[in-house]
Amino acid sequence: MTTAKRAPYLQVFKTFLRNSLVREMTFRSNFVIQCISSLSWTVMNLGFYLLIFSHADQIGPDTGWGKYEFFVFLSTTMFINTFVQAFFMPNAQEFSELIRRGNLDFALLKPIDTQFLISLSKVEWSACANFMAAGVLFIFSVWQLMARPENPLSLSWFAIVLYLFYLACGVVILYSLMISLAATSIWLGRNQSLYNFWFYITNFARYPMEIYQQGWGLPLWFLFTFIVPVLVVVNVPARLMAQPVAETSPSTTFLAVFAVVATVGSFVASRWIFTRALLSYRSASS
Amino acid sequence: MYARAATWWTILRISIEERLVYRGDFALGTLMRFLPIVTQIFLWQAILATIADGDVKGYAHGDMVAYYLLTMISRAFSSMPGLASGIALQVREGEIKKFLVQPIDFIGFLLLSRIAHKLVYYLISAGPFAFVFFLCRGFFINGWPEPEVFLCYVLSLIMGFVLGFFLEATLGLIGFWWLEVSSLLFVYMLFNFFLSGHMFPLDLLPEPWSLLVDLLPLKYLAYFPASVFLGKVEGVELIRGLWIELAWIVFFIVAARFLFWRGVRRYSGFGG
Numbered sequence: 001m002t003t004a005k006r007a008p009y010l011q012v013f014k015t016f017l018r019n020s021l022v023r024e025m026t027f028r029s030n031f032v033i034q035c036i037s038s039l040s041w042t043v044m045n046l047g048f049y050l051l052i053f054s055h056a057d058q059i060g061p062d063t064g065w066g067k068y069e070f071f072v073f074l075s076t077t078m079f080i081n082t083f084v085q086a087f088f089m090p091n092a093q094e095f096s097e098l099i100r101r102g103n104l105d106f107a108l109l110k111p112i113d114t115q116f117l118i119s120l121s122k123v124e125w126s127a128c129a130n131f132m133a134a135g136v137l138f139i140f141s142v143w144q145l146m147a148r149p150e151n152p153l154s155l156s157w158f159a160i161v162l163y164l165f166y167l168a169c170g171v172v173i174l175y176s177l178m179i180s181l182a183a184t185s186i187w188l189g190r191n192q193s194l195y196n197f198w199f200y201i202t203n204f205a206r207y208p209m210e211i212y213q214q215g216w217g218l219p220l221w222f223l224f225t226f227i228v229p230v231l232v233v234v235n236v237p238a239r240l241m242a243q244p245v246a247e248t249s250p251s252t253t254f255l256a257v258f259a260v261v262a263t264v265g266s267f268v269a270s271r272w273i274f275t276r277a278l279l280s281y282r283s284a285s286s
Numbered sequence: 287m288y289a290r291a292a293t294w295w296t297i298l299r300i301s302i303e304e305r306l307v308y309r310g311d312f313a314l315g316t317l318m319r320f321l322p323i324v325t326q327i328f329l330w331q332a333i334l335a336t337i338a339d340g341d342v343k344g345y346a347h348g349d350m351v352a353y354y355l356l357t358m359i360s361r362a363f364s365s366m367p368g369l370a371s372g373i374a375l376q377v378r379e380g381e382i383k384k385f386l387v388q389p390i391d392f393i394g395f396l397l398l399s400r401i402a403h404k405l406v407y408y409l410i411s412a413g414p415f416a417f418v419f420f421l422c423r424g425f426f427i428n429g430w431p432e433p434e435v436f437l438c439y440v441l442s443l444i445m446g447f448v449l450g451f452f453l454e455a456t457l458g459l460i461g462f463w464w465l466e467v468s469s470l471l472f473v474y475m476l477f478n479f480f481l482s483g484h485m486f487p488l489d490l491l492p493e494p495w496s497l498l499v500d501l502l503p504l505k506y507l508a509y510f511p512a513s514v515f516l517g518k519v520e521g522v523e524l525i526r527g528l529w530i531e532l533a534w535i536v537f538f539i540v541a542a543r544f545l546f547w548r549g550v551r552r553y554s555g556f557g558g
Contacts, residue, residue, distance in 0.1 A: 033469045037476070044480045051490060052333055055342045060332035200321040207325060211332040220324070 020123035035129035071141035072242040078134035086127035096185040166237035176270035183277035229262035301402030356512035364450035364507035373458030452538035462549030483509025
């Protein structure tokens, strides 16, 4: 197949984007309702953290996660999550149905990489609302950190580039995890608890990793940092952005290097799991 | 009378057997449901460690863990997965016709199958629950409550089940008018998650909000039973709470009955 023309991935992706937008715009009020409901979820969540910070001034003693540092953390979580929700979530959920009904046959027959096709064919545009909300929260919190009288935050272009780079790493790690979970439905026949399982695992990524670094949290911290690296997803970019003082500390440097290794590792592993799983696919009826 | 009881008994038995088919999945699911609490506990541990006296409005670390574990029990009684959306689906797809021609009460049927569902759930999840509570026994600083308080606790759990059932059934029956209630259910789920006490102890809320949650029925679904067990609500206030909960139950029973009665008159079924 080496002589075959390379599939125009970018063009195909643009078509996916356009088709999804057309689909969402067909049911416009549904789109608006989805935007509003995901926004209200965010507002409620923010309310919860405001409640916490009305009682305490930081999360964990001497961790440096004060109110606005944590809001940078929170908006980082939102950036990454909305990205995953917009591009991969609807597809991963559909994947299990494709297998159960045998419709994966059609995807396999197309002259394009199967993983690409099934990972991106549907895009959820309504996630944009939350993405923008995250943007507002992020800018506001960074501005608050820069304007505070003591120990103000100074931003460099390098920090911004690094932040964006680690955001992308975070998305790749979560994507790899999701596609591996979705691929297991080839073996299991049907995987309805995929979404639950996903929620339970990523739940650990939502808070600064310092909260696990004591007592019986340590095994959890180890598990979710080194085996299933969901803890580095948000922690690394958020720490680089909100706590540049810690940038020079050895643990942050180590984590930053490790995050790159984890990203490459998870992507390769997920690709391997996916192709292995495809080999076991035996269509369904016809 | 006897024939009627026999019918209901058969329905209950069938529903129980139906539920027992997926017991392995059930037990695993129950254990997994404790995971989100684990992160919540670590979060509060870190927060409480930064506060001088180590407690927020009377919640020290142990109380917080005990609170979250107890809300799991409250929710095991009051949560009704798939009830409202199931009712709306039956209305939309016309399946509800069968209850209109058969001499079986639709809401009664749902209630029985839900009781069966819960009974099986308790039977299977008792193991995982007992295991987790045994591991965490040290967090219950005050130990078991007094017998009469415990009785009130059990009562509040059972009433939580009834309230949860009729509240969700009412929402589902709105499907007679709206057909698609998923966005309404999302809003309900959102409020339920934050304002029932599932996410945090409601007494941490500052003024206008604490009044709001007091006026809503949601707090009886998670917060109220847990705070009875922990002795946060006592004496007259406890009795008053139970009466208000009863009033809400009556309200939603009447509302569900009324909506069903009006809905059936509005409903038109086609095809076979």
